[in-house]
Amino acid sequence: TRAIVARAPGKLFVAGEYAVVSPGEPSVLIAVDRYLTVSLSESVDAGSIHSPEYSRMPVRWTRGQDGLTLDREHHPYDYVIAAIEVSERLRAERGLRPRFFDLFIESGLDDPSGRKFGLGSSAAVTVATIAAIDRFYGFDLGTRGRYELAMLATIAVAPHASGGDVAASTYGGWIGYRSPDRDRLRAARAEHGVAPVLGSDAWRGTEITRLAPPAGLDLLVGWTGHPASTERLVSGVSRGTDVADGAHTGFLDASRACVEDLWRALAASPPGTTPPRAASDDALALDAIRRNRRLLQALGARTGVTIETDRLRILCDAAEAIGAAAKPSGAGGGDCGIVLAPAGADVAGMLRVWETNDIRHLTIGVHPPEGEH
Ligand code: MEV
Known part of the structure; x- marks a missing residue:
């Protein structure tokens, strides 16, 4: 068989x-x-x-x-x-x-x-x-x-x-x-x-x-070279979280607001159409990613967990310096950072900073949705 x-x-x-x-x-x-x-x-x-x-x-x-x-x-x-x-x-x-x-x-x-x-x-x-x-x-x-x-x-x-x-x-x-x-x-x-x-x-x-991919933005992935343990990070954040003190509710509200903005910016288009995207959609997406990065930094500071490691900070700062938006992907503590870069951004300049700091650019694309292979 x-x-x-x-x-x-x-x-x-x-x-x-x-x-x-x-x-x-x-x-x-x-x-x-x-x-x-x-x-x-x-x-x-x-x-x-x-x-x-x-x-x-x-x-x-x-x-x-x-x-x-x-x-x-x-x-x-x-x-x-x-x-x-x-x-x-x-x-x-x-x-x-x-x-x-x-x-x-x-x-x-x-x-x-x-x-x-x-x-x-x-x-x-x-x-x-x-x-x-x-x-x-x-x-x-x-x-x-x-x-x-x-x-x-x-x-x-x-x-x-x-x-x-x-x-x-x-x-x-x-x-x-x-x-x-x-x-x-x-x-x-x-x-x-x-x-x-x-x-x-x-x-x-x-x-x-x-969701539809952001039409005017390029997705780039940087790898810190440090594998992270999601389980350890997630339990650290949960140990450092006092659900009663309101800070966590504040985090959830702020995260919801920025992710829903991103969701709106990437709203699925009707099947079979390639919509010309308004520039504002991309601006909204970039802003949402930047806000989400700040929220995760604050969450890490509040719970005493290093979500954004030094290398992730360098990775993200280099992206923001060229007008892109970036954040740790997943639990942080190492692994990868993602970048959304607008057309015309000096991506080569960002990659040079990555290279000097041992951050590897992973050439990764998106696997197409189920039913579109
Ligand atoms: C880790 O990949 C992402 C977290 O949100 C945990 C989870 O979604 O299960 C930190």
Whole structure:
């Protein structure tokens, strides 16, 4: 039998980080044209997971009474295993005959020496694994169903993850995203199972909106060379946040205001048209990114977490100095910064500053939206 091959793109956050962790708060993300690939082939009495990048040791999984049984306790495959687990639950609930499979993972989201750029490899491996199993069992989940199943897997591993990266990796293109209430989802899954949760009211508040790329602005990505731990940064910010003192509400309100402005500036155009954009749209987008950067700086200062590291500051300042807008992408603390540069800006000058400061320009494009490949 032929292997099933599924690939999922990486992502970059454009705006709304940290705020988007609160259900219903808006963010903007893009899917990028770098990919993680999962190949699936049927096996006989046990499954296995292989990846040159993740681990040299394959993980074997079998099926026990209460879910999957693994041949060792600690493994770098949490997201893959969660994706298999949630799919197995769905398979059982749909009354399909159980089968085993081997998974081979290949990530194009890291640099050649294996260092992570911070392009969302956890989300991409989850989305690609779900896509492969969807085809293997013929679940016929569709785009939204694959997002939902990947999201259930994700929150089994990272309970507070917004899932913006999962949505971007599933839908492609530029998206506006508001997260579901993950506590409600977990409760609904525990009470009803996986199949009844898909497409149910437990997702209310979730929004995934296609946005149009800013016509007059170029997107550039700089890599600091320092991998960051999203989990450590997010828990640091949450520890440093006193929800009662009003400062956090202020942050959420201000983030919402600037992300909704960006959202308006990137409002999706009617299908099939290439709208000539008003210059003011781009001005609004640039202003929104700059405001979002300042909000994240203040959030970091208030919570004692270094979101904007020295190198991210140099990266962003060099962009602002040429009339562009820039900010850390994602949790900060390293990884990448994104820049939106207006036509005619001295991008070469900015890149020279980056180079002097060991900031690498990643030539990354946007992965087209689902259905436009
Ligand atoms: C990290 O990639 C982005 C955060 O908003 C966390 C999340 O969305 O889960 C900081």
